[in-house]
Amino acid sequence: MPSPADTKVRQCTSGYLHGKPVRKASTDSHRLAMKLRGLGLLILLVCVSACADEPSKPKADFCGHWSMGVVAPKYMEAWVETLEVKDDRGRWVKIPQGVVSDLGKTTGWDDGPWLGGGAAIDSAGAPMEVYVRWQSLAEPQTYTWHFTVPDRLRQALVKQESVLWQGKTVIECRSDITIGVAPGGHTVVWVGAGAVPRLEILRGQAEVEPLGPDQGQHEGRYVRISDEAKKYVEAHGIPYGSW
Incomplete structure (x- = not known):
C-alpha cells in the first residue's frame, strides 16, 4: 500500500511523461501547425502569381444581359x-x-x-x-x-x-x-x-x-x-x- 508521501510524489509528477514535461508535445504540435500554415500561404502566393497574367474569368451569367x-x-x-x-x-x-x-x-x-x-x-x-x-x-x-x-x-x-x-x-x-x-x-x-x-x-x-x-x-x-x-x-x- 503506497504511503502518503508516494501519493504526493505521483501528484507532483503527473505533468511529466517518462521524466519529461508533457507540454513539449503541445509545443511540437504548435510548430507543426505553423509550418503547415506557412506552406499554405506559400501555395496561395504561387497561385495568385500564376493567375496574375491570365484573363479574368467571367461569371456563369457574364453574357446573360x-x-x-x-x-x-x-x-x-x-x-x-x-x-x-x-x-x-x-x-x-x-x-x-x-x-x-x-x-x-x-x-x-x-x-x-x-x-x-x-x-x-x-x-x-x-x-x-x-x-x-x-x-x-x-x-x-x-x-x-x-x-x-x-x-x-x-x-x-x-x-x-x-x-x-x-x-x-x-x-x-x-x-x-x-x-x-x-x-x-x-x-x-x-x-x-x-x-x-x-x-x-x-x-x-x-x-x-x-x-x-x-x-x-x-x-x-x-x-x-x-x-x-x-x-x-x-x-x-x-x-x-x-x-
Missing part, C-alpha cells in the same frame, strides 16, 4: 417615340428612349471608336424582333422600322472574347446593340462593347409613318430641333445619299 440604344449622325437629330424588343419567350419589352445620341460625323455612318447601347436589359431573353418609331427632326419626318434580329447578332451577344484593355487582358462580350437612324429612313445595326470592336450586323430602310409624329397626336407637331442642328441643315442641307 444586353443593352440597346439609338444613335443618329451629327446634326441629324432624332427623337425616338418607341423602341420595343420581342425576346425568345414571346414577350415585348419596351426600352425608354427620347433624344438620341450623336455620332462623330454627319455624312456616312461613323466608323470611328465610340460606345453605344443603352440601359442593360437583364430581365429579357435573347432579342428576336425589334420595332422602332422615331421622328427625324432635320426633315422633319416620322419613320417606323420593324426587323427580325439575325442569328449572327444573338451569337455575338454570348461569344466571350479575350481582348487587351488598358494594358490588361480581359474577357468581354459584345452586349451593346446600337441602332443608327438617319434622314430618309436609313438604318443600320451594330453590336459591340467597350473593348471589343463593333460589328455591323445589317442595314435597312424604314417606312414613313402615315399617322405622323406621336401617332397623330399633338396636332402633328414635332419635337423642336436644336438651334445648332437647325443652322447646320440650313447651311449644308441633308446628305441623304451618304447613308
Whole structure:
C-alpha cells in the first residue's frame, strides 16, 4: 500500500511523461501547425502569381444581359417615340428612349471608336424582333422600322472574347446593340462593347409613318430641333445619299 508521501510524489509528477514535461508535445504540435500554415500561404502566393497574367474569368451569367440604344449622325437629330424588343419567350419589352445620341460625323455612318447601347436589359431573353418609331427632326419626318434580329447578332451577344484593355487582358462580350437612324429612313445595326470592336450586323430602310409624329397626336407637331442642328441643315442641307 503506497504511503502518503508516494501519493504526493505521483501528484507532483503527473505533468511529466517518462521524466519529461508533457507540454513539449503541445509545443511540437504548435510548430507543426505553423509550418503547415506557412506552406499554405506559400501555395496561395504561387497561385495568385500564376493567375496574375491570365484573363479574368467571367461569371456563369457574364453574357446573360444586353443593352440597346439609338444613335443618329451629327446634326441629324432624332427623337425616338418607341423602341420595343420581342425576346425568345414571346414577350415585348419596351426600352425608354427620347433624344438620341450623336455620332462623330454627319455624312456616312461613323466608323470611328465610340460606345453605344443603352440601359442593360437583364430581365429579357435573347432579342428576336425589334420595332422602332422615331421622328427625324432635320426633315422633319416620322419613320417606323420593324426587323427580325439575325442569328449572327444573338451569337455575338454570348461569344466571350479575350481582348487587351488598358494594358490588361480581359474577357468581354459584345452586349451593346446600337441602332443608327438617319434622314430618309436609313438604318443600320451594330453590336459591340467597350473593348471589343463593333460589328455591323445589317442595314435597312424604314417606312414613313402615315399617322405622323406621336401617332397623330399633338396636332402633328414635332419635337423642336436644336438651334445648332437647325443652322447646320440650313447651311449644308441633308446628305441623304451618304447613308
